[in-house]
Amino acid sequence: MKLPIIISTIAVALLFFGCSTSETSTAEIHNRSVNIHPEGAVSDDNNYYRSLADYLKKVPGINISGSENNQIVTVRGISSFNSGIEPLFVIDGVVVGSNYSQASNMLNVQDIDYVRVLKGADAGLYGVRGGNGVVLIVTR
Missing domain, CATH: 1.20.5 (Single alpha-helices involved in coiled-coils or other helix-helix interfaces)
Structure with missing residues (x-):
């Protein structure tokens, strides 16, 4: 039993x-x-972008103005009184600076996994340098 x-x-x-x-x-x-991306990150599997500016045009909260050789990237709603108007660029955790052309020259747009824009308190992690916003670029 x-x-x-x-x-x-x-x-x-x-x-x-x-x-x-x-x-x-x-x-x-x-x-x-x-692939799991952070909330608010923008990624795309299409490989048809010619430049970083082409990729950033589809990211919400980013404005791009100027010609091909002299483009200015700004984050909407953010402005700092004591520095320029461009955001801080961070590529794979390395601070590149606020110069769009330098950031563009450091990476191949086809290698971008996702882009995230930090504004306000989220950008506070980078201190005064992030006063105009931060563009986080993560590559594959």
Whole structure:
């Protein structure tokens, strides 16, 4: 009488542990294959941008003005009284500065994974340099 109860208990336990293990494995594989970007980040898989300015034109909150050789990038709603009007550019965690042409020359637009714009208190991490906003660029 005890043997069928023990066998059924073991069978239920194996079934329970087997299902939860395979579900976890599937979830881990799914998370590794999907690119997860921070909230507010803009990414695109199309590789048709010729310059960083072309890519930044689709990012909400960024204005681009000027000609090809002399472009000015500004973050909407942000202005600083004691510095220029361009935001701080950060590429893969390295502060590049507020010069758009220098940031553009440092990377290939095809290598961009996503771009995120920081304004206000979020840009406070970079202190006074982030007073005009911060453009975070992460490459693949």
